[in-house]
Amino acid sequence: MTEIQSLARGLKILELLGMSQKGTSITELAEILGVDKGSASRLVSTLVNHGYAEKDHISRRYVLGSQVVALSRSLLTRLPLREAAKPSLQQLMERTGECAHLAILAQGNALYIDQVESPATLRVNVQVGQMAPLHCTALGKILLAFSNVEFPAMLESFTPKTITNPDALRKHLEDIRQQGFAVDTEEFDSGIRCIAVPVYDIRNKVVGAMGISGPATRITPERLPELIATVVEIGKALSGRMTSAHS
Numbered sequence: 001m002t003e004i005q006s007l008a009r010g011l012k013i014l015e016l017l018g019m020s021q022k023g024t025s026i027t028e029l030a031e032i033l034g035v036d037k038g039s040a041s042r043l044v045s046t047l048v049n050h051g052y053a054e055k056d057h058i059s060r061r062y063v064l065g066s067q068v069v070a071l072s073r074s075l076l077t078r079l080p081l082r083e084a085a086k087p088s089l090q091q092l093m094e095r096t097g098e099c100a101h102l103a104i105l106a107q108g109n110a111l112y113i114d115q116v117e118s119p120a121t122l123r124v125n126v127q128v129g130q131m132a133p134l135h136c137t138a139l140g141k142i143l144l145a146f147s148n149v150e151f152p153a154m155l156e157s158f159t160p161k162t163i164t165n166p167d168a169l170r171k172h173l174e175d176i177r178q179q180g181f182a183v184d185t186e187e188f189d190s191g192i193r194c195i196a197v198p199v200y201d202i203r204n205k206v207v208g209a210m211g212i213s214g215p216a217t218r219i220t221p222e223r224l225p226e227l228i229a230t231v232v233e234i235g236k237a238l239s240g241r242m243t244s245a246h247s
Contacts, residue, residue, distance in 0.1 A: 009033055010043055014068065017053060018131065019107050023061030068129075081208050081242075082114045085199065088210065088238040089116040095230050098214035099124045102199075103139040105147055106131070110140040110209065124192055124213035135169055136162045138184040138196035142209035145176040146198045162187045181232055182209075183224065186216060193219040195228055197235030202243045210235055 016024055016032060030040035044062055047053035051067030085102050092100035093116040103110040109131040117125060126132075134140035135155050143149065155164040163169045176182045184194040196211030211231055212219075219227060 006043065009035070010047060013040075013043055013047060014052060014064070015107065017062060017064045018068075019109065020063070023056050023059055023063045025061050029062075081199065084242055085114065085208070085210060085238055086116075088234050089114060092116070092210070092212055092231065092234050093118055095234070096212050096214075096227055098212040098219065098227075099126075100210070100212050101126060101139060101196075102208060102210050103132070103143065104208045105143045105149055108134065108149065108152070110134060110137060110143055112139075113208075118214070120214075120218075122215050122217075124189075124194075124215070126213075132188065133158075136184065136187040138182045138194035138211050138213075139209040141173065141176055141182040141184070142196045142198050142211075143206070145173040145182065146206035158188050159186055159190045161185060161190075181228055181235075182211075183228070184213075191216050193224075195219070195224075195231045197231050198239075199235060200239040200242065207242075210238065 012033060013029055016029065026037050026040050026044060029044065030037045033040060044053055048055065048062075048065065051065045053062050054065040055062055081104065082102065089100040089102060097118055097120060099118045100116045101112055102114040103112050105111070110133070112126050112128055112130045112132070114128060115126060117123060132140055133152075133156065134144040134149070135152050136158055144151075151166070151170075155162070155166065155169060157164050163172060181195060181197045184192075184196075186192060192213060193216045194211055194213040196209045198206040199208040199210055201207045212227065
């Protein structure tokens with residue numbers, strides 16, 4: 001099938017911007033696309049003009065624009081998983097007092113598709129449509145452990161507690177599969193702890209991850225067993241409803 005090369009390159013740029021945590025430069029885009037910097041600049045400028053990309057004025061690198069977020073939210077609101085999980089997220093927040101999140105696998109990252117915010121003044125708030133790495137977030141580790149996604153080629157360090165050794169991470173993922181839950185102990189954000197569990201569908205396939213995030217001053221080692229039990233309980237109930245709803 002014949003495709004429009006400039007459109008294909010524009011879509012590839014959107015994919016690259018979506019996978020980048022720190023933004024991407026014109027030089028990097030040109031190298032990946034196999035074009036000169038002038039062509040890459042014109043492609044990016046077109047995306048910027050239509051709101052699909054924007055330039056970070058501090059780093060001078062390009063990131064996804066607000067128009068992508070708007071389209072993502074429109075898509076995410078139609079996801080069956082999001083609708084099914086909403087009561088569970090609300091229950092998680094009410095029983096733990098922490099923000100509850102729901103994520104799916106997308107482009108080698110965890111994509112947040114819904115959340116219920118905690119009323120606490122100090123809380124962890126993320127944007128629906130935001131991406132997070134797989135290897136150092138509780139939601140991401142669940143998706144990495146229970147999906148057939150490719151093991152990350154690079155394990156970027158975000159805090160001193162980030163697991164960056166591939167063998168250590170593989171062992172950690174095996175433990176997660178055995179115990180049925182994941183904990184992020186300040187591995188992505190210092191001062192933040194998270195707990196997550198898988199969400200299964202009727203095919204016994206993991207279709208998402210659900211969990212809570214909060215300040216380490218509240219999600220203390222002493223509270224972890226109680227909070228883990230709550231997240232596991234509500235996660236299993238959601239998976240049970242996902243199965244029975246389509247049986």
